[in-house]
Amino acid sequence: MVGRALGIDLGERRIGVAVSDSEGRVATPLTVIKRSGSRNRDHQKIAELVDEYEAGAVVVGLPLSLDGGIGPAALGAQHEAQQLEAALGVPVLTHDERLTTVIAEQALAESGLSGKARRRRVDMVAASVILQGWLDSTNSEAQP
Template sequence: MTRAVGVDLGSVRIGVAVAPADTAVAVPYEVLERSGERAQDHEALAGMVAEVGAEVVVVGLPTSLDGTEGPAAAAVRTEADEIAAVLDVPVVLHDERYTTVSAERMLAEQGVRGPARRKVIDKVAAAVILQSWLDARD
């Protein structure tokens, strides 16, 4: 098993999830509030990647329902390249269609609402992205 970090790049927050090397289960890890300086955000993310000893970083790619890529996907591709430049591990992109919807549904089923949901939705979405990537590898 590969120790992996999943990333959900948002405009306000970056959701981070981890999958320990001894399991194929993604776990919500952290929510990084955007600082306004992308380089600073990327360094903070690099610190998390190093902290968990990740061997790969999986970034969610927001594609349209029909699979095409629009402006949001282009922006994520650009930022993923910037992140890759500060990491010593590979950065891969993974289709994130439906991840926020899935994360919202899971939190609703657990009774997490309002402000509590906003605090965790990004890292839960990152876990959904990472779990989807892990499942696709099997």
């Protein structure tokens, strides 16, 4: 395990960010970065979070199609993940994010938040779902 990790939900307009605890067991929604129009500037904001939280890895959601195939969105996420890895200096991994936004929206709806409040938070909650899925799979692989 790499210790603390950041989870990233790449969107066209917003980037959801989540962080794990230092033991790499629990993911928590952290923030939403609004896309600036400059990928380098957006990646710099993520780099600042990596430094601030001393993350040893970044996990980017990979939007596979429902049948598990790699379509244009997944190719774009893989390409941006490669760019992020070059910019961050820590491993950048991808993790299947199928249905994470649906799960995040359901959780926020159940919390009683208004539609506007849910829209502001859904990206970072989706990032935490992505990160938690990766943490769970990584920790279960490490068990004897």
